[in-house]
Amino acid sequence: MKELDNYPKSLTKAIRYIKQDAPPDKLKEIQKIVNYAIEKRMTNAK
Numbered sequence: 001m002k003e004l005d006n007y008p009k010s011l012t013k014a015i016r017y018i019k020q021d022a023p024p025d026k027l028k029e030i031q032k033i034v035n036y037a038i039e040k041r042m043t044n045a046k
Contacts, residue, residue, distance in 0.1 A: 018030060
């Protein structure tokens with residue numbers, strides 16, 4: 001995970017959880033939460 005070295009450790013742990021341990025039924029929920037947070041941040045950045 002060399003590309004994640006520049007990000008906080010919490011993000012690295014979250015990505016690792018999604019790749020390895022997250023149950024398939026939770027992935028859609030995680031995706032909604034992450035997409036919402038990114039959209040909200042991008043809207044506020046303008």
